[in-house]
Amino acid sequence: xxxxxxxxxxxxxxxxxxxxxxxxxxxxxxxxxxxxxxxxxxxxxxxxxxxxxxxxxxxxxxxxxxxxxxxxxxxxxxxxxxxxxxxxxxxxxxxxxxxxxxxxxxxxxxxxxxxxxxxxxxxxxxxxxxxxxxxxxxxxxxxxxxxxxxxxxxxxxxxxxxxxxxxxxxxxxxxxxxxxxxxxxxxxxxxxxxxxxxxxxxxxxxxxxxxxxxxxxxxxxxxxxxxxxxxxxxxxxxxxxxxxxxxxxxxxxxxxxxxxxxxxxxxxxxxxxxxxxxxxxxxxxxxxxxxxxxxxxxxxxxxxxxxxxxxxxxxxxxxxxxxxxxxxxxxxxxxxxxxxxxxxxxxxxxxxxxxxxxxxxxxxxxxxxxxxxxxxxxxxxxxxxxxxxxxxxxxxxxxxxxxxxxxxxxxxxxxxxxxxxxxxxxxxxxxxxxxxxxxxxxxxxxxxxxxxxxxxxxxxxxxxxxxxxxxxxxxxxxxxxxxxx
Amino acid sequence: xxxxxxxxxxxxxxxxxxxxxxxxxxxxxxxxxxxxxxxxxxxxxxxxxxxxxxxxxxxxxxxxxxxxxxxxxxxxxxxxxxxxxxxxxxxxxx
Numbered sequence: 001x002x003x004x005x006x007x008x009x010x011x012x013x014x015x016x017x018x019x020x021x022x023x024x025x026x027x028x029x030x031x032x033x034x035x036x037x038x039x040x041x042x043x044x045x046x047x048x049x050x051x052x053x054x055x056x057x058x059x060x061x062x063x064x065x066x067x068x069x070x071x072x073x074x075x076x077x078x079x080x081x082x083x084x085x086x087x088x089x090x091x092x093x094x095x096x097x098x099x100x101x102x103x104x105x106x107x108x109x110x111x112x113x114x115x116x117x118x119x120x121x122x123x124x125x126x127x128x129x130x131x132x133x134x135x136x137x138x139x140x141x142x143x144x145x146x147x148x149x150x151x152x153x154x155x156x157x158x159x160x161x162x163x164x165x166x167x168x169x170x171x172x173x174x175x176x177x178x179x180x181x182x183x184x185x186x187x188x189x190x191x192x193x194x195x196x197x198x199x200x201x202x203x204x205x206x207x208x209x210x211x212x213x214x215x216x217x218x219x220x221x222x223x224x225x226x227x228x229x230x231x232x233x234x235x236x237x238x239x240x241x242x243x244x245x246x247x248x249x250x251x252x253x254x255x256x257x258x259x260x261x262x263x264x265x266x267x268x269x270x271x272x273x274x275x276x277x278x279x280x281x282x283x284x285x286x287x288x289x290x291x292x293x294x295x296x297x298x299x300x301x302x303x304x305x306x307x308x309x310x311x312x313x314x315x316x317x318x319x320x321x322x323x324x325x326x327x328x329x330x331x332x333x334x335x336x337x338x339x340x341x342x343x344x345x346x347x348x349x350x351x352x353x354x355x356x357x358x359x360x361x362x363x364x365x366x367x368x369x370x371x372x373x374x375x376x377x378x379x380x381x382x383x384x385x386x387x388x389x390x391x392x393x394x395x396x397x398x399x400x401x402x403x404x405x406x407x408x409x410x411x412x413x414x415x416x417x418x419x420x421x422x423x424x425x426x427x428x429x430x431x432x433x434x435x436x437x438x439x440x441x442x443x444x445x446x447x448x449x450x451x452x453x454x455x456x457x458x459x460x461x462x463x464x465x466x467x468x469x470x471x472x473x474x475x476x477x478x479x480x481x482x483x484x485x
Numbered sequence: 486x487x488x489x490x491x492x493x494x495x496x497x498x499x500x501x502x503x504x505x506x507x508x509x510x511x512x513x514x515x516x517x518x519x520x521x522x523x524x525x526x527x528x529x530x531x532x533x534x535x536x537x538x539x540x541x542x543x544x545x546x547x548x549x550x551x552x553x554x555x556x557x558x559x560x561x562x563x564x565x566x567x568x569x570x571x572x573x574x575x576x577x578x579x
Contacts, residue, residue, distance in 0.1 A: 052563075054560065055559055058556075058559060123559070124559075126556050128556075130514075130515060130556075132514040132515050132533065133556075133557070134513055157510040171490070173518050221515070221530075221532075283517075283528055283529060283530045283536040284530055285530060285531070285532075285535070286535070437548060
């Protein structure tokens with residue numbers, strides 16, 4: 001579902017939104033190519049393969065740093081942020097505050113031009129452009145800082161557009177809550193805004209100094225490190241977010257910890273990333289020992305959100321693999337565990353094991369088809385979403401639920417999943433959809449049903465359906481259930 | 486002293502196993518100093534006009550590299566010095 005949601009959502013975008021995203025991705029790739037070219041030139045010169053003057057070499061290094069560490073990363077983040085906010089917030093999403101997004105992109109592009117002009121004129125300053133090296137009053141110096149300020153302002157506008165895109169459907173009542181990815185997008189946009197503020201903090205005094213309006217900023221180095229810290233954790237969060245989205249899209253499975261946990265984890269980036277920048281200043285000779293100690297302690301937390309996302313993704317992949325019949329992710333899908341038990345039971349094997357399992361045939365009216373087996377080991381069971389309000393389970397599908405692994409809820413938490421009741425002996429059925437959620441029906445006393453089925457099977461071993469039938473004793477209502485024993 | 490683009494003195498001759506207090510200062514723009522101590526290094530940032538003190542003991546005899554770690558202009562990559570740690574060297578040069 002995730003895959004189709006992303007691709008179909010992108011396909012349904014309006015022409016203006018598509019054009020905006022294409023331009024942003026195009027600018028990102030252009031900046032990447034430029035940065036790679038300049039970086040390759042620098043590397044070849046350093047390695048002695050080409051001979052260029054230091055002025056030319058450091059200009060290439062400056063272009064490399066500016067293009068890669070600022071414009072490639074920020075253009076691609078702007079594009080992904082807008083794309084994810086639009087697609088994952090609601091079906092048929094549109095970029096809200098589109099004017100902000102276009103203005104943001106234009107400012108970012110202006111920033112790129114200014115920075116390239118500055119990098120290629122005057123003394124190369126590398127990407128951190130310390131005012132101590134810049135020539136006051138030189139056009140290139142001022143342009144360098146103005147370029148970064150334009151980039152920061154553009155980023156801020158794009159982030160505002162992304163947040164507005166996520167907020168608008170909620171304010172207008174089209175959605176009741178954000179998906180995990182929408183929530184993470186908003187946190188990501190918040191971090192972009194924090195970075196934009198950090199950029200203003202670093203570059204505005206420097207720009208004013210470059211034009212002779214204020215004295216040289218004394219704490220430029222500190223302000224730069226605060227910005228630098230945020231700007232290189234932003235791509236990390238973006239990468240983790242893409243990882244999360246791709247894991248969902250490629251498996252169709254959601255987090256087994258629930259959406260709330262994932263939202264808390266993504267919010268941690270916003271809480272933990274900004275204050276952990278202290279460790280970048282450990283080389284400053286006048287940094288107090290207490291600040292070093294605090295910075296060291298804070299740095300312990302920097303990887304917490306990423307490790308937690310890793311836990312969430314690995315856990316839902318594990319559950320998904322087990323639901324498909326594997327014993328662990330590393331094994332991959334294979335013949336389900338049920339098969340061995342099934343074979344044993346058919347040949348009079350372990351009956352006690354059979355009693356702990358229920359087999360549900362969701363559509364007994366149809367002719368028996370090749371069996372598809374789902375084994376629920378724990379948590380939620382992924383079922384294919386037919387997209388028409390039903391979880392389409394092929395006729396003859398078998399759902400096996402070891403009693404010791406039943407989760408606590410009956411209703412599905414989201415499309416594509418059906419959770420089970422904790423009632424003793426409860427079984428499953430196919431579900432319908434209500435208020436956008438898949439709902440399942442359970443047999444209240446499937447343990448009792450199972451015993452009756454066994455008794456009837458013993459009395460009529462060659463009954464219709466090879467032992468399959470309907471629950472007609474009232475305990476299961478109209479739910480077509482066949483207990484296998 | 487660190488300046489564009491070198492250190493004064495450019496070569497230091499020191500004895501092993503003796504604690505030395507380095508007083509380092511950048512005199513023009515920001516510089517850095519990476520002092521190699523055998524397999525490891527001590528790195529400090531040097532702000533213009535700000536004295537930095539570091540107590541260092543060289544355990545190994547030999548020639549140790551000192552170089553700038555903060556981009557300081559077009560000849561930044563040529564800004565380096567040497568620290569020669571040897572009992573013989575010190576006694577020879579008084």
